[in-house]
Amino acid sequence: MESLVLDSPAAIAEEATLAALLRCCVREVAGPRGHVWPASPYLLLRVAGTLIRVRTGGGAALRFEGAPERLEQGAWRPLTSAELVRLAETELTYGTDLDRANPEFAGQVAASRDAIELIVKARTEAEPPADPWLASEQALVFGHPFHPSPKARGGAGWLRYAPEAHAAFPLRLLAVREDALAQEGDTSALDHLGQAPPGYTLLPAHPWQLDLLRPALDDRLIDLGDSAWPVAPTSSVRTVYDPVGGICLKFSLDVRITNCVRKNAWYELSGAVALNSRLAPVFADLASRFPGTRWLPEPGYRSAALGGRLLEGLGVIVRSGPWSVVSPGVTPVLAGALATSARAADPHAWWAAYVSAVAPPVLDAYLRHGVVLEAHLQNVLVGLDAAGMPVEAVFRDLEGTKLIAGRHDLSELPAKVGEALTYDAERGWARVVYCLMVNHLTEIAATLAPGEPEQRALWAVARQVLAGYAERAGSPLPLSDLLAGAPLPAKANLGVRWSRSADRHAGYVPIGNPFA
Template identity: 70%
Template sequence: MTSLALGPSPAAVAEEASLAALLRCCVREVAGPRGQVWHAEPYVLLRVADTLLRVRTHGGLALRFEGRPEWLELGCWQPLSADRLVGLVEIELGGANEEFAAQVGASRDAMTALLAARRDARPPADPWLASEQELVLGHPFHPSPKARDGGGWLRYAPEAHASFPLRLLGVRHDVLAEAGDTGTLDELGPVPDGYSALPAHPWQLDLLAAELAAPLADGRLIDLGRGSRMAVPTSSVRTVYEPAIDRCLKFSLDVRITNCVRKNSWYELAGAVELTRRLRPVFEELSAGFPGTRWLPEPGYRSADLGTRLLEGLGVIIRASPWSVCRPGVTPLLSGALAVSAAPPADPVRWWRAYVERVAPPVLDAYLSHGVVLEPHLQNVLIGVDAAGQPVEAIFRDLEGTKLVVGRHDLSGVPGRVAEALTYDAGGGWDRVVYCLMVNHLAEIAAWIAGAGPTRELWAVAGEVLAGYAATRGRPRPLSDLLAGAPLPAKANLSVRWARSADRCAGYVPVANPLAVLS
């Protein structure tokens, strides 16, 4: 059972995490691009809104902090608070976003509530599901990593070790909308003749109550009550594991969580099935070339054809479970959980080499050889470990972020809006791959393994793995540039939140490539 009784209070931990996340954003997106970051050992100093800040750091690109950040006031260093930093950011960026301070505060409040709830909650016995529920503090480079709209969310929060039965609806056949392989949903429970089973997230139904009243009253939908088993939410909040059918189900909440409104748009429902069909032969080749490569297909979706709002709002995407794709004796664990909750391996260099070998080459080859942009950030990759805890498999998931490179796939038979949502141009696709793989993922895992020590030896090993793969492909230009130390693209989460733009519109800022000192 999780217990924080002997440690800092939930409010204190939430304040520290909120401050650290926003300060990292300032280093990367505000002060850094303006040349206002410099090192004065043992500190990193930066200037925001003409105010000098300092903090001790380690972890290289992951930018982990030691001790409390400070600001200089009348020649004396004072403890920095998250609220003060918010004010400095607002001044620096022109004060044009009246929502920003509230979003940072809401994120901090959510962390406090989650940490308090975990004190008396029991994590799942399943090690995979337990790892899914470890991301209490959220994205380390996001200004409001746990911000979420709407109320009533805590009872459904994975970070609070929630579990709950799904609701089961019946959809009359004349208004049934579905594609792909959906038969597994019919195993969730008996439904009357003329209807098909449609699982629903309880929070989703609360949010759609007004729109559901009419179809429930006239019989186009029927409420069949609660499911027979407790479903377990995974790290993405709206995707749950349903043990009754051994599937993950991705629901449509239509709630903003961090950057994105989390819903299954109609074109994303169709796109998941289309991508699953196209990616099967790709992953067969990747698995043959890189043993241990796995993926979680999304073979079907089901909803109700009751107008766009309910088509999207009730839409559920079926996804394979990780246990169903791992070979016997292999335990899947969320990569993001390793970076925040697990003890570093006893033989860190050997473990790291195996980890990079499992994760990096198939991601790069998907892009270079197949024109497929995977999104291998820490929440989209599960690492399969053997009985000794050694990485032996990498499981890639979430087709919403997976794209096809324009010009390398025939999409002539795909509806225009669906095709648009499925594609990146070549440059944008490469930036996404490199950001997710190098900056979001490997940098965080390297910092976890190294602790307060340097990460140089780990990056030397990663460079060897990447160079070995590059040699098998004739050292294509993108890989040559990467190995030569070209700056890496880092997603600008603060900038996109400040501009209140869609996540797909997020830009990048250049950050130092840890392979540069090795070339």
């Protein structure tokens, strides 16, 4: 292996890539096979016959300390990401069928590592935004900690649109002739971006998506050039913030980011508007019960009715901006950024406030209203007061929000729209628990107090908060099981990438519950 300068972008990218893949191997490969053993201060695991050790902390978050090593001829030697890829490939191919081999896998892991290196370099030369919320959106340098290729992105020229590189760019403004306009709901917030000719309606487009689509322009679709001011990408890449209008715009992007090609399917465009109207009374009720609860409505979408490819490819969903919903004096911060930076003079008080703001409304939405909120680290903004204490929780992104089948009347919707909006109760609860407990609270707790005794103390505080909510809610069975220590469902991102399945088909592996 080529020698690396300590803390060089290449070394940082290699360390992050190796750690993410190793976490996946612990959770999805070695763990289910019984090939993981605690040996303090190390965690030992066996992958494809090779014994690996690494110092670890942070509970289920698996925060590694120092370089992982492999046992070779009686001596411990440094492990590289390329070596771990080969071991994982062997284990996964042998553990399934030979025809399930994935020739793309190694390239995806390498592409993610190379992307992290480019991002780290770009951040040394770019100026972060002054807006603290936007800065938190652009802070996720390494991506999902339990994904084998968290920063692999399709397409060329992606760095100029990367939130992690503090990108900012103008939108491309199109004009759609009124007889070719497709829209539902309230899209008036788009009209301040520019002026369309008479008989046309303004349609903003992401410049990267426009390059990918290369739409045929005729008198039904006119290119008006760039917007007068730049927008900034948020953590999802395809959603941008317009600082002049104070709104967010969620574009289609025909690029694979982590597990999915990020395109607004026609039924997702219609579904966002249908769901928005149904969620308004739900969040009004949640806010009455939990006063710090907020959400970012998505009141409408606009596109061009010029065939399915352009309808979906040019579709843009309007979303409220976070500064419009938080209370005066409260600063919204992306939970994913707090998962890498949370600090507090009194960790127990801060953590109690955090869990109280985030968890009860998510559980109540499911139990009382039959609504599945995907409260993972990228879908929740936490409102901090002037002292840095969590006081509000802002939930966003209706694409992942679902309704429990049988508890909502969707009969007036097209069948495909209704199907995309629903989960059965079991799948919905698994999604709630994974996003809230495994993806979110586990990561925050690991950053706030990485030591094992401190972790136990934090989870005792969290259990007290949730037990109080459970008592008020009548101790519903799924919540009682959770508090009793039932295993938690952890999403199998390595399995999804290996099988090349759609993200909606992702399975779960059981992991230990910190309440046990």
